[in-house]
Amino acid sequence: MPHHVDAGLATTLKRVASTLKSAEIPFALGGSFAVYAHGGHSSDHDVDFLIRPQDAEQSLKALAAVGFRTEQPPEDWLVKVYDDDRMVDLIHRPVETTVTDETLRDTEVISVEAISMPVISATQLMVHKLLSYSQHHCDFATGFPVARSLREQIDWDRVRRETARSPYAEAFLILLDRLDVVSLEGGKG
Incomplete structure (x- = not known):
């Protein structure tokens, strides 16, 4: 990960990943942090996780239990959680394609900010x-x-x-x- 990654966002990312891991909810890191995890560069600075649609509600419950504020926006392809003012998207239908077990197998386990997690x-x-x-x-x-x-x-x-x-x-x-x-x-x- 490059040094210019926002430290607060990195902490939030670690909290979400470790919460999903301990709740045994399958997920993968996506978006710009996944690009960084692979050693690449991205112009976006968002935290995106991919989850299966059937895990959305359980994910929100698990994250609410550790203090995240949760939101189910009108868009039907994601849910959101907030750590103070830092937003994380939990996406279950990126680009009109539902996240499945197969999607979550197309990953590589990479150590991101010292936590190993699946990265698309x-x-x-x-x-x-x-x-x-x-x-x-x-x-x-x-x-x-x-x-x-x-x-x-x-x-x-x-x-x-x-x-x-x-x-x-x-x-x-x-x-x-x-x-x-x-x-x-x-x-x-």
């Missing part, structure tokens, strides 16, 4: 990032640092396959090719 794979991170782009939100600047810093760890053929339905992902992959970050021809990096 670099490939899955890239897929989620690309599928999050839409006509309402298409800031490629958030994807470039991830693609550049993790490109050796990403299965680009799988990224292309799993994002084939998205014209935004296609445009991003063409840019990566033109910028000599990743070749469109396939293979890794």
Whole structure:
């Protein structure tokens, strides 16, 4: 993890992870902290965990029991918890795809801030990032640092396959090719 990670957020991340672990709720670290855990760079600074939808309520109960404030926002794809003013998203349906046991197997156990936890794979991170782009939100600047810093760890053929339905992902992959970050021809990096 880089040194510029907010210490408060890192502490919050550790509290959530250890609470979910002791409650035996399956989870994986996602979002920008997962990028950092893989040694990459991200322009976002949010704490995201992936959980299965059937574990959302139990997760909130377990976290409320150790002092987190919980929230079920109107969006039906996540729940939120707060540690003072630090927010953590517990996402069970990122990019319109439900988190399953299979999703949570596509992880690597990495020591994050001295707690070992499952972190979603670099490939899955890239897929989620690309599928999050839409006509309402298409800031490629958030994807470039991830693609550049993790490109050796990403299965680009799988990224292309799993994002084939998205014209935004296609445009991003063409840019990566033109910028000599990743070749469109396939293979890794």
